[in-house]
Amino acid sequence: MRLRQADIATDPDAFEAFYRRHVDAITSFLARRVADPNTVADLVAEVFVAVLDSAHTYRPGRGSEIAWLYGVARNTLSAERRRVFKETRLADRVGGHRPLDSDDVAELEARIDAESLARRAFQAMAGLPDGDRAMLELVVIDQLSIGEAATALGIRQGAARARLHRARRTLRDVPEMAPFVMEGTR
Template structure:
């Protein structure tokens, strides 16, 4: 019998298999966007909690499991950024992070270092319109297909292709970044 994504909410073995299949990809996704290892660790946990809470919303006919998961991760990261902005603006920076052991910290620092080039690419892309930048991030940096990225963003594939083309055209002459963003589509 084929496992359905909603089963992960009630079957611990199914959740563990799902988690193991995707934790590295989600950790990298977040490490490309966040420099603090504690925040990355917290966000990874939040993504998988959100997956458990919303597994029943996954519809295979609307897209792949990976596209749905990256949509959950993007929403979790957006919620964290809004929360952090409010916290910084209203109350300053507050502790409350879970402690990481030395191995966790070293692994996350390695991942953050490995994603330094991607963070530089994000800086170069910061001037793009939000939709174009999001499409470029998902296809070029996160290696989703155009169809998966369109699903994660909730747009049609034609619109996704147009956004990707516009973003690449805008960045094609940026020194050091062009080969990174111009790569082929999947």
Template sequence: MHAARDPAAFEEFYRRHVDGVTRFVARRITDPHLVADLTAEVFLAMLDSADSYRPGRGSETAWLYGIARNVVSVEWRRAARESRAVGRFAGRRLLEPDDVTRLEERIDAEAAARHHREALTGLPEGERAVVELVVVDQLTVAEAAAALGIRPVAARVRLHRARKALRAATEHAELPGRPSGSETDSLSYVRGNA
């Protein structure tokens, strides 16, 4: 990828994708400092793996979301190993109050997406990952497959299984605090009702 070797190309690439990557991370992480740090880590990891990008396998966005998914997964594993008290302050850069406010607003804006992710926790990891990328992150099934490193047909099968499981779960259980508006529309899409 040309952006890894050319600072001007990298800046253009960064500006084109930073909001999307920040939203991706904010849908999964609620701490504004950590959102900022992980977003930066995604772009550092992108520079390290730029030679692995193959345009024929998917869009830049799908490839970048695959990297972001790995960065977030690494963070979750790290946090699980460390105590919460130590983990909250270790290795953080200080953010200006305006930065914290902006990231808190972004995190609040992604609350519905986090709710959707919580509704999917009963699904196997592979199915949940496809649903997250297709419904929450709005990638195509082919792009989600590229981000996960699987074939498009496998992604379609996983999406079908997830929809079937969610349809069965919602038919047999009345959920308190059921989502409304666009949340219901998104969940209906996942279940295959839309």
């Protein structure tokens, strides 16, 4: 019996028959390459889920359904190996670092507290139109002049002044923001 893409993707009985025909072969294929039985079971399941998603790619003229299925299994195994490799590499990178001691934590807490006004400013600025927010960031945070900020944004100086004025007017009513947004007027 040949694979018919539409059948296994939409007909549970056709998929079950396809699964029963090939599950042993796919399990053996993966068991030859992976030593952990739980991983093999997970990969077998992933292969058959991938079959449901990619049944439309099977072309009988290119080879047998088992050859196509081995290709799906190989791709699934490759994806798993890439995932494990990335996970291992990340664990190795993190594993070489010492845990934070109490002094490090205290320093981080102090930095976080010191930046709380800036975080609140960014939260308040998030509600501004993009152009107004960009202008305010360049002048107040990056300390550019209005002319430099206008050049950076590719707008005229008059438009830059209008954007900055709108942004400041909007944020001056936000508690603690008035002094912050009025900085950087060079």
